[in-house]
Amino acid sequence: xxxxxxILSDRGSKYAVSGGPCTSEAEARAMVAKLCETRKFAKAxxxxxGLLTADGPIKADDGEAGAGMVILRMLxxxxxxxxxxxxxxxxxxxxxxxxxxxxxxxxxxxYLAEIA
Numbered sequence: 001x002x003x004x005x006x007i008l009s010d011r012g013s014k015y016a017v018s019g020g021p022c023t024s025e026a027e028a029r030a031m032v033a034k035l036c037e038t039r040k041f042a043k044a045x046x047x048x049x050g051l052l053t054a055d056g057p058i059k060a061d062d063g064e065a066g067a068g069m070v071i072l073r074m075l076x077x078x079x080x081x082x083x084x085x086x087x088x089x090x091x092x093x094x095x096x097x098x099x100x101x102x103x104x105x106x107x108x109x110x111y112l113a114e115i116a
Contacts, residue, residue: 001031005040007110008103012092016041017107019115022051022084025058031084032060045091048104050075051084064089067104074108085111 001020008015018035022028028051035041046064050057050071057076059068071085087107089100096103 001034002111002114003035004107004110004114007107010092010096010099010103011094013094013096013100013103014090014092015103015107016044016088017085017111018088019049019083019085019111021082023053023082025051025053028058028060028084028086032086035086035088041088043090044088046089047086048089049084049086052076052081054081064100064104066101070101070104071108074105074112078112080112083115 003018005016028049032047046062048062048064048067050059050068052075057072059072061068085108087104
């Protein structure tokens with residue numbers, strides 16, 4: 001699994017993006033659990049992720065409503081199947097409104113550029 005930490009910061013919220021080859025929801029959840037073995041990631045507010053499998057799309061918002069769908073759309077555009085992307089957010093105390101989606105997109109763009 002590749003992890004890119006402290007990639008974005010806005011009004012106290014901080015973001016990281018990670019991911020790797022993955023073929024099922026169980027594997028994706030195991031990857032999130034592996035991330036959370038690190039104390040820093042265990043304290044994060046949200047671990048949103050998306051995955052395109054042979055059986056169809058799978059996503060998890062983890063309390064960040066709509067975040068999984070944003071990740072899925074970007075995976076579809078990139079035609080990246082069998083690879084989970086996880087966007088982690090540490091809430092900084094101020095609501096970001098629609099800007100949070102922009103930050104999720106930027107995190108996924110960064111990840112896709114790094115693995116290309």
